[in-house]
Amino acid sequence: MPYNRYLDIGSKCELHGVTAHFVDSDYKMHKRILNFCVIDSHKWESIGNLLENCLIDWGHEKILTITADNAATNTKAIEYVRKKINGWKDSNRVLGGVHMHMRCGAHIINLIVKEGLKRLESSIVAICNAVKFVRSSPSWLSYFKMCVETEKIKCKGLVVMDVPTRWNSTYLMLDAALKFRKTFDRMGDDPDSSYLMYFKEDEGDGERIEGIEGSGKGKGKSKTNKRVGPPSDEDWEKAVTFVMFLKTFYDVTLKISASLHPTSHSTFHDLLAIDGEIQELYRYDVTIPIEERTTMDTLLNDMTASMKKKYDKYWGEIHEVNPFLTIGVVIDPQFKLRNLKHIFEEIFENDPTCERLVAQKTNEVKQLLMNMYEVYKPSSNNMGATSTTNESGGSTNNETDSSLVFGGLDRYLLDPLESIDEEFDILGWWRINGLKYPTLASIAKDVLAIPTSTIASESCFSTSGRVIDSFLSSLSPRMVEALICSQNWIRFEDISLLQYVPSIEEMEFYESIEIEMGSKTSTTNLNKTLPS
Known part of the structure; x- marks a missing residue:
């Protein structure tokens, strides 16, 4: 099967x-x-x-x-x-x-993002509480909508609640709340508004975020149940930066979580995109002199450093990444082995032994693909024949010449690349070109799944x-x-x-069940007709 x-x-x-x-x-x-x-x-x-x-x-x-x-x-x-x-x-x-x-x-991305969320916990809680206010009662929701109209904000959606255990829901909550920042500011400008009174009340559940400044539950401070918030300008600015930063993580999570189209051929690119996003923000902070760094700069530096550390734990070294993800890049006719080599060159560009590492990693990927080719190629053992047709177009009798055995693989690698297109249908391409490279097509079907x-x-x-x-x-x-x-x-x-033909034993089993059920039905009907 x-x-x-x-x-x-x-x-x-x-x-x-x-x-x-x-x-x-x-x-x-x-x-x-x-x-x-x-x-x-x-x-x-x-x-x-x-x-x-x-x-x-x-x-x-x-x-x-x-x-x-x-x-x-x-x-x-x-x-x-x-x-x-x-x-x-x-x-x-x-x-x-x-x-x-x-x-x-998705699990590893969740761990990486949570490292960054720790540095913004206070600001996130403040904005989350502001959203909770809107969603707490119909009257407060109406008040919020009225302020939206007053501010002339043209947005069909509304604020959304987050789920603390899911970072992507926190991203969506912040992204939606930022669209209504002026609305929250307007509600905060009214000293008699229910919005400000909401933050002066006890939270009720007694749950606070330990160690958050202003929560009243830091070390050496007495407990208080006052809500964190309303969000300050600094909280909103942190949210703006973090939402822009998190978009790549959110998009990648959506991509790799798909189940109706392949993801294994693009996941390696996605991992590098995440690393690049972290590196970019970290490099930006390094270029700023220490004496000119703001509180936000320091915060971003700490955040990206901790996220980079978590990323490196799982994906920092190429050998930590499952090799089938690089095979997925090779069986993508938009990249193949030659473009994977260019990717390796970018990864190792700052390493003094870059050329050696690129050659080593490229050869490792090709060797793995050749090993898979040996497993998948037709043989007399699994085809029920003593002769096979190689992918170079000739017929062989248990041919062992590697140039013939891997002819189809070499031909695929040397053929022109397809134009890079985000909407490229890789399964459709292999459906059309599979007959040209039958053994490689079998590998592609397995890896893409x-x-x-x-x-x-x-x-x-x-x-x-x-x-x-x-x-x-x-x-x-x-x-x-x-x-x-x-x-x-x-x-x-x-x-x-899925065509399924039952075996003779299964057919006999099904027939025995039918006979047994039929005899039981006949007996039951007979009992019903007999006089009591």
Whole structure:
């Protein structure tokens, strides 16, 4: 079956799910929930056993990658699965699963951004409280709308609340609030307004941000429940800078979280874009003399330095990035190996051994691609024939000449590049050109199906409406899993494209069930007609 190569792990509370991702013969993306169940614990042993049992149940052996959060438990669980797969007899593994763990990009971006948010916590809380005021009652919302009209602000939307555990919602909250800055300032200019009184009241829940200046909960200060705010001009200026800075992170998170089109060929570019954004802001601060730096400059310096440190922890070294992401760049006909080499030149431009490093990394990527080519190329073992057709156009009998074996790969790498276009349909390109490079097309289908984020997987489990009614909540975990999986599979119309022919044993099994059910029905009907 073609969908046994790319998995991602999503979790909600104590529930874990496994989703398979694949590209079919018509070069269309698919994802299917294979497993959704309660797990005993979050220890790696439990997660590893869950994955192993899921693969055994579905009969999957060829797993290219498993996408999961970068937690130590997930790393150990994936290593456990890799060893188990490699130990299976006649396992059709790819390169021994050495690059099996694909770390969730959205999770790492979340960690990086949170480092920056720490430096702006007080300002963010102040603006968040201002938004809470608007959303706290219908009368205050009407007051806010009246001030919007007075300020002649032409914006169809309104302010939005954030979710503290999701940085992207904080970005959206700040971005929306900035459009109504004049409105908040107008409400703050009225000394008798309910807006100012809102910040003089006790917050009620007693929860404050520890260590925030002005919160009344710093070290050595007595506790107070007064709300932080209203936002000052400095708070708004910080928000302006941070929203502009965060846009790249937000856009990248949206891109890598897609599930209906490939992301593995563009994620490497996205990682470099994030690094460039951090470096740019950091370089700007360095050019300012220390005596001329403002409080904002110092704040941005601290913020970018901490974010850069977190970025380097996960993606600072090329060898820390999953190599399949660089393979994704090569199978993109807009870049191939020659443009990937240029990217390496930019990465190592400040290194005195730049030329050596570029050559080394370029050769490593090509060697990995050649190793995959050896695995994917047609052979007498998997094609049921003693002769194969090489991609140079000739026929060989178990040809071992590397110039012939890799002829299709070399031809692809030397062919002209496609023009770079943001709307470029890479799956469509391979659908048209796949016959020209059949072995490489098989690699492309597998690599392009790799999910670089678990968000798409987790969204599958957030179904619309209630799955279990609160008055009829006695469904077993097994039945809940069946409902979730069935809903996911039925919603995809393209499922009809998957041709499945049952075996003779399965046909006999289905017939035995029909006979058994038919005999039971006949007996029941007979009992109904007999006199009591």
